[in-house]
Amino acid sequence: MSKILIKNGRIIDPANSIDTMGSLCIADGKVLQVINPATDFTPDQVIDAAGQIVCPGFIDLSVRLREPGHSQKGSIKSETRAALSAGVTSLCLPPDTKPCIDSPAVVEYIKDKAEAANYSQIYSIGALTQRLDGNELSSMFALKQAGCIAVSNARAPLGNLLILRRAMEYASSHDLLLLYRANEAALSGKGCAHEGAIATRYGLPGIPVAAESIALAQALELAQLTGCRIHISQISCKQSVIKIQQAKKYGLNVTADVAIHQLHLTENDVTPFDSHYHVIPPFRSEEDCYYLCDGLANGTIDAICSDHQPHDLDAKLGAFPETEPGIAALETLLPLTLKFAEQHKLELTQALASLTQNPAAILGLDAGSLTAGFQADICIFDPKQKWEVNPETWRSAGRNTPYWQQTLTGKVTHTLQAGRLVYSF
Amino acid sequence: MSLPLQLTKSGQLKHFLSIDGLDQALLTEILDTAESFAGMSEHQVKKVPLLRGKTIVNLFFENSTRTRTTFELAATRLSADVLNINIATSATSKGESLLDTIRNLEAMHVDMFVVRHAISGAAHFIAQHTAPHISVINAGDGQHAHPTQAMLDMFTIRQHKKQFAGLKVAIVGDILHSRVARSQIRALNALGVAEVRVIAPKTLLPAYVESMGVIPLHDMHEGLRDVDVIIMLRLQKERMNSAFLPSEGEFFRCYGLTEAKLKLAKPDAIVMHPGPINRGVEIASSVADGPQSVILQQVSNGIAVRMAIMTMTMGSHGASV
Numbered sequence: 001m002s003k004i005l006i007k008n009g010r011i012i013d014p015a016n017s018i019d020t021m022g023s024l025c026i027a028d029g030k031v032l033q034v035i036n037p038a039t040d041f042t043p044d045q046v047i048d049a050a051g052q053i054v055c056p057g058f059i060d061l062s063v064r065l066r067e068p069g070h071s072q073k074g075s076i077k078s079e080t081r082a083a084l085s086a087g088v089t090s091l092c093l094p095p096d097t098k099p100c101i102d103s104p105a106v107v108e109y110i111k112d113k114a115e116a117a118n119y120s121q122i123y124s125i126g127a128l129t130q131r132l133d134g135n136e137l138s139s140m141f142a143l144k145q146a147g148c149i150a151v152s153n154a155r156a157p158l159g160n161l162l163i164l165r166r167a168m169e170y171a172s173s174h175d176l177l178l179l180y181r182a183n184e185a186a187l188s189g190k191g192c193a194h195e196g197a198i199a200t201r202y203g204l205p206g207i208p209v210a211a212e213s214i215a216l217a218q219a220l221e222l223a224q225l226t227g228c229r230i231h232i233s234q235i236s237c238k239q240s241v242i243k244i245q246q247a248k249k250y251g252l253n254v255t256a257d258v259a260i261h262q263l264h265l266t267e268n269d270v271t272p273f274d275s276h277y278h279v280i281p282p283f284r285s286e287e288d289c290y291y292l293c294d295g296l297a298n299g300t301i302d303a304i305c306s307d308h309q310p311h312d313l314d315a316k317l318g319a320f321p322e323t324e325p326g327i328a329a330l331e332t333l334l335p336l337t338l339k340f341a342e343q344h345k346l347e348l349t350q351a352l353a354s355l356t357q358n359p360a361a362i363l364g365l366d367a368g369s370l371t372a373g374f375q376a377d378i379c380i381f382d383p384k385q386k387w388e389v390n391p392e393t394w395r396s397a398g399r400n401t402p403y404w405q406q407t408l409t410g411k412v413t414h415t416l417q418a419g420r421l422v423y424s425f
Numbered sequence: 426m427s428l429p430l431q432l433t434k435s436g437q438l439k440h441f442l443s444i445d446g447l448d449q450a451l452l453t454e455i456l457d458t459a460e461s462f463a464g465m466s467e468h469q470v471k472k473v474p475l476l477r478g479k480t481i482v483n484l485f486f487e488n489s490t491r492t493r494t495t496f497e498l499a500a501t502r503l504s505a506d507v508l509n510i511n512i513a514t515s516a517t518s519k520g521e522s523l524l525d526t527i528r529n530l531e532a533m534h535v536d537m538f539v540v541r542h543a544i545s546g547a548a549h550f551i552a553q554h555t556a557p558h559i560s561v562i563n564a565g566d567g568q569h570a571h572p573t574q575a576m577l578d579m580f581t582i583r584q585h586k587k588q589f590a591g592l593k594v595a596i597v598g599d600i601l602h603s604r605v606a607r608s609q610i611r612a613l614n615a616l617g618v619a620e621v622r623v624i625a626p627k628t629l630l631p632a633y634v635e636s637m638g639v640i641p642l643h644d645m646h647e648g649l650r651d652v653d654v655i656i657m658l659r660l661q662k663e664r665m666n667s668a669f670l671p672s673e674g675e676f677f678r679c680y681g682l683t684e685a686k687l688k689l690a691k692p693d694a695i696v697m698h699p700g701p702i703n704r705g706v707e708i709a710s711s712v713a714d715g716p717q718s719v720i721l722q723q724v725s726n727g728i729a730v731r732m733a734i735m736t737m738t739m740g741s742h743g744a745s746v
Contacts, residue, residue: 197636201445203545203569203607206632272445273546317524319547321567 002044003027004419005037009049009380013056014353015360015369024054026376029419034370045421047414049380055352056368057089057377057415059359061179061257061305062233063330065122066397068109069098074310074397076110079330080119082396084423086330087379087412088306090121090367092179095132096154102127102138104146111147120417121377123363125152125179128167132156137167141174149363152179152233155280161218168228177363178230180219182240183281187211192321194282198267204321207282213239220247223254231362232256234307236281238291245300255362256300258292259307260336261327265289265402275316275323276402279307296354297344303359304340306333310398328398331389335408338383348383376419385411430552438737440552440561443570444611452579452615458733459580459726465502466728475736476505479536484526485564486512486542491700491724492564492574496539499731508535523547524554531556537739538562545569545604560738562731568604574699575608577730579616581723582654585695589616595648595690596639597624597680598658598707601631605699606658614638624648625680628669645680649689656697657682657708673706682708687717695719 004026011034012019022035025043032041063083066074083091093110095101101110107124114122126143128151130136135158140151151171158164171178188211193199195206216232220243223230232244235256244256261279266289270277277283295301309326316323333355341351360368367377387393388407415423431440431447438451465471481500483493493509500507512526527538537560540548545567552561565571579589586592594613600606600623613621614637621639623630634641642648649655660676670676682696696708696718704710713720 195632197633200631200633201607201637203567203604205545205568208632273549314522317522319523319542319544319550319566321544321546 002419003042004045004047004416004421005041005043006047006049006054006378006380009052009054011035011054011370012349012352013370014349015056015357016371017349018370019349024370024378026378026416026419029376031370031372031374031376033372047380047421051384052380052382052413053348054378054380056356056370057379057417058087058333058355059090059363059365059368060088060308060330060333061092061303061359061362062094062259063088063091063306063308064310064326065093066310067097067113068106072312073315076113076119076122077117078395078397079308079310080114080117080122082330084119084415084417085395085412085425086333087381087415088330088333089377089379089415089417090123090365092123092125092150092363094154095125095127095152096156100127100132101125101143101148102130102132104142107143107146107148118422123150124148125150126176127151128153128171128178129158129163134158135163137170140171140176144174144176148176150177150179150231152181155181155183157183157185161222164219165222165226168222168226168230172226172228178228179233180230181233182212182216182219182235184211184215187214190321192278192282192325193270194267194284196267196285198270202272209237209239209284209288212237212281213243216240216243220252220254224252230254234259234262234281234305235292235301236262237284237288241291241295241300245295248300255302257303257305257359258296258301259329260304260333260340261329261402262289263293263296263304263340264336273320274402275318275320276327276400276404278316278320278323278325279327280325293340293344297346302354302362304333304337304354305359306330308396310396311400312398316400326400327402328396328400330396331394332401332403332408334381334412335410338410339408376416378414378416379412380414381410381412383410385409387411430549437740438734441572441734441738442548442552442561442563444572444575444608444615445570447615449615449617452576452612455576455730455733455737456580456583458737459576459730462729462732463726466725472502472504474504476500476503476739479505479739480534481505481507481537481539481735482530482535483507483509483539484512484530484541485510486540486547487565489541489565492541495724495727496564496731499728499735502728503732503735523551527551527555531559535559537735539564541565543567562734562738565604568602568607570608571604572608573727573731573734574605575612576734577723577727578609578656578697578699579612580726580730581697581719582695584722584726585719586653589613589618592618592654593620593622593652594618594654594656595622595624595652596656596658597645597648597682599629599660599664600625600634600658601629602661602664603658607637609656610637610639622648622652626670629664645686646689649686652690652694654695654697655682655687655690659699659701660703660707677706681706682712684709684711684715687712697723700724
């Protein structure tokens with residue numbers, strides 16, 4: 001395997017508290033040395049990263065690839081290509097594919113497709129219940145053996161709290177992490193927008209924050225009871241931040257993430273009836289957004305994910321409540337994270353930790369850092385480069401983003417996966 | 426946030442989708458234009474040729490007798506050709522998308538869609554996707570808006586009260602599910618009434634309803650005191666015996682408009698209802714048929730107001746009758 005030298009860049013490695021100018025040596029797919037290359041290192045390839053930032057590749061906790069089952073919206077090939085252009089070198093695929101990820105065969109299918117697409121790190125999340133029906137436990141041990149590192153019921157509801165309890169007990173027996181999307185379905189109902197002034201004004205069925213925070217409180221109680229390792233996915237409101245903060249304070253082993261767009265948009269930004277703003281959980285109030293940002297800055301929220309959900313045109317073409325929720329968000333992940341850091345005066349190291357070191361720790365992966373000996377998953381980006389979101393720059397098959405045709409700052413220039421240059425701009 | 430989609434660059438009506446974003450001057454212009462049509466119904470010849478040669482499609486995805494009929498009459502009196510399409514028995518129930526339905530009708534060179542749909546935002550969506558020469562009038566979309574109903578209500582209020590300044594208006598009943606109430610609240614506030622109260626149990630009030638510029642109340646005795654206008658809303662039967670309300674009897678006891686409760690309002694208060702009324706559920710027959718009721722005038726006024734809105738969106742203003 002080739003040797004690569006990345007030189008003249010600003011190296012940021014949150015896990016090792018590194019933020020310095022220097023070089024990075026890669027050999028045999030692994031990180032060899034950071035900052036000071038050995039004099040006898042003879043690279044086959046040199047990447048000049050002058051003016052750029054060199055950091056670990058991003059680990060995204062929620063990326064829908066739309067394959068298998070929804071090929072009109074995207075494919076493993078198209079979406080992993082988008083991921084690499086966004087600096088995302090590892091990603092978690094939620095189990096709500098079609099068929100869902102409730103058997104080793106589906107995991108194998110995804111692995112084969114990933115290999116064909118030349119993308120090495122898709123982490124399939126196993127279904128918590130068979131067919132995601134919320135009632136019968138899946139064969140979690142078989143899923144784990146097939147390569148699932150965590151289980152989840154995605155957005156599908158669970159039959160009742162006893163099933164959640166049993167699922168937690170069983171998952172933790174096999175040392176599986178539970179990724180939990182907090183939503184009390186009876187309270188969210190057919191809602192499509194935050195229950196607040198805007199939903200009231202436009203007559204849109206609302207989703208109260210309590211739909212999330214009540215389900216979250218129940219899950220935290222059960223995690224305490226069962227000892228299950230639980231990660232709360234894509235929280236959206238103040239009450240959730242407060243509950244997680246309290247749980248952490250009292251020693252519960254819980255982590256949480258937030259979708260990047262939740263740190264920027266609120267109900268007030270929703271253009272009336274523009275389906276690109278239709279997302280679940282919905283954009284909440286200014287106050288909720290403030291608490292999410294604060295929660296991320298103070299460490300209550302551990303990670304940022306894209307919650308990437310590409311859609312075909314038809315899925316977003318209709319009256320707002322009838323359209324499918326979700327935003328194609330992989331490619332806006334970095335620029336929006338940089339914008340967040342700037343707006344909230346957050347050290348770049350800390351912001352990048354929420355995309356690298358922290359998600360790696362949540363998943364228990366030896367990744368997300370530039371530690372010598374680690375697989376060389378690297379992202380190099382120009383933090384100042386402006387680019388417009390348009391058909392020329394965009395790679396995902398889904399163009400459903402509220403940022404379409406807007407100019408963003410921060411562009412990935414090179415992505416390396418296991419020491420191979422897999423993307424360069 | 427306004428809906429600029431419904432206005433032309435010079436600020437004239439292009440579509441009529443919502444009261445939201447329309448100012449007092451424009452609403453007053455609609456009322457004045459309607460005024461010029463109002464006398465026409467008593468004429469021997471009830472037609473004017475303002476929209477002769479134009480084709481108007483009543484596109485009703487939800488059943489409605491009253492609204493559709495008054496739109497049809499309004500269009501006919503303006504000499505337009507009218508096509509009624511009942512979607513319940515038509516293509517969309519065979520899986521054709523809303524957009525395909527619209528495109529097919531467009532290909533038949535129509536000039537206006539009057540749309541009723543069960544989903545909030547449907548009329549807005551159609552307006553966004555139709556050819557530029559086509560006007561869209563919202564005849565009710567989900568829980569969002571029913572702006573022509575609101576304007577005929579404003580017309581009726583002005584007939585009786587002459588001006589909006591200083592008026593206290595109470596809207597009673599199922600505000601949560603009511604597109605009529607949302608449009609009325611917008612219109613009343615834009616026209617400058619003194620106070621809009623909404624009276625209902627919390628189960629039937631939307632979250633943050635006060636952000637629309639109303640005073641939420643749960644007690645009729647408090648709510649009806651000294652009001653000039655009482656608007657009763659229709660209560661759908663399916664709200665009964667559910668988590669919204671325990672029973673018709675209890676709803677009527679708390680929120681039904683009776684002669685006794687009506688006495689709390691000003692002596693010259695008018696009683697309105699968008700229809701169809703549920704006698705003995707939200708309103709007692711003696712009140713609905715009583716001297717203060719203007720419910721049937723609302724229906725007659727619906728024709729003139731819809732004629733006004735149709736001509737204004739099609740670019741002709743006023744009528745010479």
